[in-house]
Amino acid sequence: MLKIKNLKASINGKQILKGFDLEVKPGEIHAIMGPNGTGKSTLAQVLGGRAVFEVDEGQVIYKGKNLLEMSVEDRAREGLFIGFQYPVEIPGVPMVNFMKTAINEVRKYRGLPELSSADFLKMMREKQELVELSTALTSRSVNEGFSGGEKKRNEIFQMAMLQPDLAVLDETDSGLDIDALRVVANGVNKLKSPDTSAVVITHYQRLLEYIVPDFVHIMYDGRIVKSGGKELAIELEEKGYNWIKVLNEEILYE
Amino acid sequence: MNENLLTLKEQLLRLYDRQNGSFADVPDFLSDQRKFSLEHFRTIGFPTKANEYWKGTDLEKLLGTNYEFGNDLKIDHGLDVNHVFKCEIHNFESLFFANYNGYNLYDTVQLKRLESGVIAGSINQAMKEYPEIVKRFFDQSSAVSYNGLTALNVALATDGLFIYVPENVHCETPMQLVNLIRHPRSAFLQTRNLIILEKNSSLTFLQCDDSLEDRNSFKNSVSEFFIAEGARLDHYKLQNKDITSAMVNTSFFNIETKGILHSNIITFNAGAIRNEFIVNLNGREASADLSGLYLIDKTQHVDNQLFVKHNAPECTSRQTFKGILDDEAGAVFTGHIYVAEGAVKTQAYQSNKNILLTDTASVMSKPFLEIYNDDVKCSHGSTTGQIDRDAMFYLQQRGICEKNARMLMMYAFADEVVRKIEVERLQHRTEDMIHRRLKGELSSCDQCILHCNPDHITPFQIDERLL
Secondary structure (H helix, E strand, O other), rough: OOEEEEEEEEEEEEEEEEEEEEOOOOOOEEEEEEEOOHHHHHHHHHHOOEEEEEEEEEEEEOOOOOOOOOHHHHHHOOOEEEEOOOOEEEEEHHHHHHHHHHHHHHHHHOOOOOOOHHHHHHHHHHHHHHOOOOOOHHHOEOOOOOOOOHHHHHHHHHHHHOOOOOEEEOOOOOOHHHHHHHHHHHHHHHHHOOOEEEEEEEOHHHHHHHHOOOOOEEOOOOOOEEEOOOOHHHHHHHHHHHHHHHHHHHHHHH | OOOOHHHHHHHHHHHHHHHHHHHHOOHHHHHHHHHHHHHHHHHHHHOOOOOOOOOOOHHHHHHOOEEEEEHHHHHOOOOOOHHOOOOOOOOOOOOOEEEEEEEEOOOOOOOOEEEEOOEEOOOOHHHHHHHHHHHHOOOOOHHHHOOOHHHHHHHHHOOOOEEEEEEOOOOOOOEEEEEEEEOOOOOEEEEEEEEEEOOEEEEEEEEEEEEEEOOOEEEEEEEEEOOOOOEEEEEEEEOOOOOEEEEEEHHHEOOOOOOEEEEEEEEEEOOEEEEEEEEHHHHOOOOOEEEEEEEEEEEEEEEEEEEEEOOOOOOOOEEEEHHHEEEOOEEEEEEEEEEOOOOOOEEEEEEEEEEEOOOOOOEEEEEEEEEEEOOOOEEEEEEEEEEEHHHHHHHHHOOOOOHHHHHHHHHHHHHOOOOOOOHHHHHHHHHHHHHHHOOOOOOOOOOOOOOOOOOEEEOOOOOOOOO
């Protein structure tokens, strides 16, 4: 599904990703953990194709194609979904228009006919229920006046609508209370299939109680310093992020 | 003043002498006023760029054409008025008036008298039939001494619309005035409108400014609005002018206690337009909500000059003006808020936001707050920039192509102003026109009722340019 090799990326001349490696196979859920400022969000933005980040080195192969050569929208149309840490409010763009435009552009790219209005609305309703997002919210402009939790649920809602092959969720759990966390996790779990994968970026172990990962990676200073199974998250929770610093120094020493 | 302008001034002064005889049937007060206005114009002439308020609009350039005026413009082009003058806004029922090259057209020359007591039609006719009403209001806003153009207008306006809404009358049907310029030669024309709302009355008034020819034209229009105690005016303006046309539209709004003005200007194409609004909040709790949207490209120019005067306590004013500019288009916005000494508990808000699609488009945005007491809530803000990149990335990450994402962002930008249109059908129609305008599908004739040149498309080519 996704193969990242020695990825180095910078913003304004400052390198953030310093040789990042990761391989995600279909059906797998990977968690990426690590302290703030280690490049977790940068990874999500670079995968999405954000122009402000410059890729200095490395390779990203997605479904056998060179992801870094694709436009932002083509990455999305190929089934890559980025769940934003800070979803943007876009007053004046109604949710319905936004989703309908997005879905039909993706369908067109894949050679599928446009969805009829009836089918589209039916789909909206189904997916809304999945993430418990009220119609009052989906009839508004994109994220306009949404609370923090509502914005995150809206991300999962959009993911459900777009049915991506690979979802990269950037701190979707931050700022959520337990109930909202459960709703978000539930959404992710329900969308899981043997053919789809997810990379869940999180600061806390908490989310992983609800979304059980196949692999956990610990990121520090722009690269992965330790990988393991789901028990690694618990170990990290116990030992704290200072442990990571030590790990990182050991790696550098080697 | 350059030579062209001097010549133009001389020509206008002579025109007055020539026409003075034909003003014989106007009431005395008016001929006195006209004489006085002309003398004032003779002294001060046209406003120039040396004047602080005219820095952004080069009137000399706009007036530097060999124009024709007055009766010369009153040419019948064999137009079947009743056939062509019907509004394109579907299902928008209105009481319709048309001004063609400065003259009210055939059936709208006669005054309409509605059962409710509302009187509407040619202002020239109203001066003859209702001199006592006209005298009570005409030029109470002192257009005569406002500037050279308004003084000239008082002296030489050919015709215009008069509306009188008596006390407690609510006009259910909106009134619409279409101003059309179409002349084989360069036309210089002047119209004068007088709209009176008596106590606790209400009116929805739609004013459309169109021009249709590739000829240069210049329009000097003055409108006076009187909104008495407890009355409400909803004033909409749609402007779709050819690149060769120039217009200065000066509107005076006088609002008394608890009177409400709701004004919205959408400029689809400008040529060169200056909208100058002088709003006087004269009575306690009067309010004015002014909004505007301009979508201009090529070398088009829009200058919105707002002067809101809080003369009484507890009044509220809002200014929401937005623009999208392409190519070498230029916009000027001046938002002057004046709060008088006794005007306590004033609330005045102002915002001007612009999106520039090119490096060569430009905006001059100037807030100007003049406040003479402490008990005031005031805010102002002005932004000029490109389309929000974070939002663009968000939309594109969901699979929307750059072109459509930009389009969605521009619709969204315009939406705040469109939402201010409270007549639902007009709102939908305007929204559709804005979308077509941004997609390059709206012709400069589109909104006009004549449909004489349907192939003449004005493209707004935003789709071929990168961010």
